[in-house]
Amino acid sequence: MKAPAKIGPLREAIAEHVHDGETLALEGFTHLIPFAAGHEVIRQGRRGLSLVRMTPDLIYDQMIGMGCAARLTFSWGGNPGVGSLHRFRDAVENGWPRPLEIEERSHADVANAYVAGAANLPFSIMRGYAGSDLPRYNDRIRFIQCPFTGESLAATPSIRPDVTIIHAQKADRKGNVLLWGIVGVQKEAALAAKRVIVTVEEVVDELKAPPNACVLPAWVVTAVCPVPGGAYPSYALGYYERDNQFYKSWDEIARDRDVFTAWMRQHVLEKRA
Amino acid sequence: MDTTYSASDMMTVAAARRLNDGAVCFVGIGLPSTAANLARLSHAPNVSLIYESGTIGAKPAVLPLSIGDGELATTADTVVSTPEIFRYYLQGGRIDVGFLGAAQIDRFANINTTVIGPYRSPKTRLPGAGGAPEIAALAGEVLIIIRQSRRSFVQKLDFITSAGFLEGGESRKRAGLPGKGPTAVITDLCIFEPDPVTRELSVVCIHPGVQREAIQAATDWPVRYAADVATTEAPTRSELETLRDLLKRTAAAHGEVASG
Numbered sequence: 001m002k003a004p005a006k007i008g009p010l011r012e013a014i015a016e017h018v019h020d021g022e023t024l025a026l027e028g029f030t031h032l033i034p035f036a037a038g039h040e041v042i043r044q045g046r047r048g049l050s051l052v053r054m055t056p057d058l059i060y061d062q063m064i065g066m067g068c069a070a071r072l073t074f075s076w077g078g079n080p081g082v083g084s085l086h087r088f089r090d091a092v093e094n095g096w097p098r099p100l101e102i103e104e105r106s107h108a109d110v111a112n113a114y115v116a117g118a119a120n121l122p123f124s125i126m127r128g129y130a131g132s133d134l135p136r137y138n139d140r141i142r143f144i145q146c147p148f149t150g151e152s153l154a155a156t157p158s159i160r161p162d163v164t165i166i167h168a169q170k171a172d173r174k175g176n177v178l179l180w181g182i183v184g185v186q187k188e189a190a191l192a193a194k195r196v197i198v199t200v201e202e203v204v205d206e207l208k209a210p211p212n213a214c215v216l217p218a219w220v221v222t223a224v225c226p227v228p229g230g231a232y233p234s235y236a237l238g239y240y241e242r243d244n245q246f247y248k249s250w251d252e253i254a255r256d257r258d259v260f261t262a263w264m265r266q267h268v269l270e271k272r273a
Numbered sequence: 274m275d276t277t278y279s280a281s282d283m284m285t286v287a288a289a290r291r292l293n294d295g296a297v298c299f300v301g302i303g304l305p306s307t308a309a310n311l312a313r314l315s316h317a318p319n320v321s322l323i324y325e326s327g328t329i330g331a332k333p334a335v336l337p338l339s340i341g342d343g344e345l346a347t348t349a350d351t352v353v354s355t356p357e358i359f360r361y362y363l364q365g366g367r368i369d370v371g372f373l374g375a376a377q378i379d380r381f382a383n384i385n386t387t388v389i390g391p392y393r394s395p396k397t398r399l400p401g402a403g404g405a406p407e408i409a410a411l412a413g414e415v416l417i418i419i420r421q422s423r424r425s426f427v428q429k430l431d432f433i434t435s436a437g438f439l440e441g442g443e444s445r446k447r448a449g450l451p452g453k454g455p456t457a458v459i460t461d462l463c464i465f466e467p468d469p470v471t472r473e474l475s476v477v478c479i480h481p482g483v484q485r486e487a488i489q490a491a492t493d494w495p496v497r498y499a500a501d502v503a504t505t506e507a508p509t510r511s512e513l514e515t516l517r518d519l520l521k522r523t524a525a526a527h528g529e530v531a532s533g
Contacts, residue, residue: 029326029327029340029341029355030326030339030340030341030342031326031341031343031346054355055403074401075401075402075403076400076401076402076403076404077398077400077401078399078400078401080302080338080339080340080341081302081303081337081338081339082338084398084399084400085400088398089397089398092395092398093394093395093397093398104387104401104402105402106402106403106404106405106406106407107325107355107359107402107403107404107407108359108360108363108364108404108406108407111355111356111359111360112356112359112360114356115356115360126360126364126407127364127407127410127411127451128364128406128407128410129406130410130436130448130449130450131383131406131409131410131433131435131436131439131445131448131450132402132406132433132434132435132436133387133392133432133433133434134387134402134406134434137392137393151449152449181343181346181352182326182327182328182341182345182346182352183327183352183354184326184327184341184354184355185354185355185356187354188354188356235343237343237346237347241343242338242339242342242343244338244339244342244527244528245527245528247338247339
């Protein structure tokens with residue numbers, strides 16, 4: 001029998017389950033982005049991570065800029081509605097603070113690749129990439145022939161992270177996790193991973209979830225960590241709104257290496273989870 | 274009401290008019306989202322706007338900053354997962370119109386949102402593909418809205434992120450792309466449509482007050498014109514009013530002063 005999720009502090013969960021050099025996915029599509037967990041990974045000084053995320057967003061800008069990542073698999077690397085991720089760009093364009101190897105795919109592909117990973121398949125197939133230059137620069141995007149119809153379909157390796165971290169609204173005291181609103185690829189990314197850490201807004205006696213709600217049973221989750229506000233400056237539907245002003249101000253902070261480093265020291269490194 | 278309008282207003286209004294009532298439209302963030310919502314709030318109340326965050330039938334009162342703002346989720350008919358939106362809705366063939374923006378476009382309406390300069394040592398690293406390659410391939414048709422300049426309308430793309438008509442002629446069909454491809458490119462100067470045979474973009478409408486020289490000056494290839502070039506109808510009072518109200522509400526919600 002699989003052990004149910006252990007409910008405890010985020011610091012301990014990251015220390016125990018996230019190791020240098022591993023493949024780590026933090027998911028959350030604009031909504032429920034696990035910022036607090038990413039910050040804890042930065043504070044604990046993880047290095048050489050292979051990061052995976054559809055939309056790297058500010059949290060990966062921060063992790064990349066602080067030198068946690070050696071590699072990034074992604075499909076859209078911008079500051080939504082604002083512009084560039086300057087730390088990501090500096091790493092790709094100038095190798096600062098260290099070179100970042102990138103594997104670039106499309107949203108549909110990454111979503112499919114998590115589905116394949118969760119389903120214990122080695123690769124995913126889809127109608128995609130036809131006419132795009134992406135397959136020229138990523139030799140893991142290939143084309144296969146359907147054995148039944150003969151048509152050409154894109155095939156890409158499934159994504160199976162060592163650790164997936166997500167943020168959710170609620171867990172109960174057994175560690176069952178409930179999330180709602182824009183749920184992105186969190187369920188698939190969690191089920192595709194060897195270990196799953198979930199930060200939650202609150203732990204409650206009863207989830208009171210309707211039967212078809214998005215619930216991860218406690219025994220697929222490795223650790224549940226209560227972190228109210230853990231998705232800020234993204235948002236948690238029903239708890240707090242996205243801080244669009246912060247997303248805009250990040251453009252200025254991240255543009256300059258020294259301003260960025262000072263900001264991270266003050267707001268992340270010298271803060272304790 | 275002040276009925277003067279900017280080139281940007283004209284672009285948004287002209288793009289909005291291209292979206293038919295009742296269409297199921299997969300919307301990109303930014304300019305496409307502004308135009309699609311203007312359509313919804315004016316002539317196309319029954320349009321179903323889908324954002325790649327999984328929100329289906331979103332009816333935002335204010336424009337979202339990001340593709341997954343809470344405003345989209347709470348006003349949607351339903352919210353589905355990302356795999357579901359791409360697998361069942363887009364790949365499933367349920368999208369009439371894909372509404373896209375781009376950093377760069379070429380004369381066959383291929384678009385680049387990936388990189389300026391060589392891929393391995395880029396001059397400018399752009400955000401990347403997102404949902405665009407599959408939207409461009411699979412939506413019934415594609416509308417593209419983009420500000421026109423020599424930097425955005427280029428002779429040769431450094432990178433084709435999402436396919437338009439590839440090398441023109443029948444090359445899109447040969448590559449196995451099921452959707453019709455781009456049916457209009459709407460800019461702040463004019464509207465292009467693909468030539469029925471060569472598929473090269475040709476100007477079919479010029480916005481009021483814009484000269485052909487200005488269009489050429491903002492295009493890095495020799496611009497072609499359709500046999501009959503019309504003048505775009507200026508934004509109506511009601512279109513402008515709806516657009517301004519939308520931008521005003523949005524600015525207030527995002528804590529700033531409306532521009533444009």
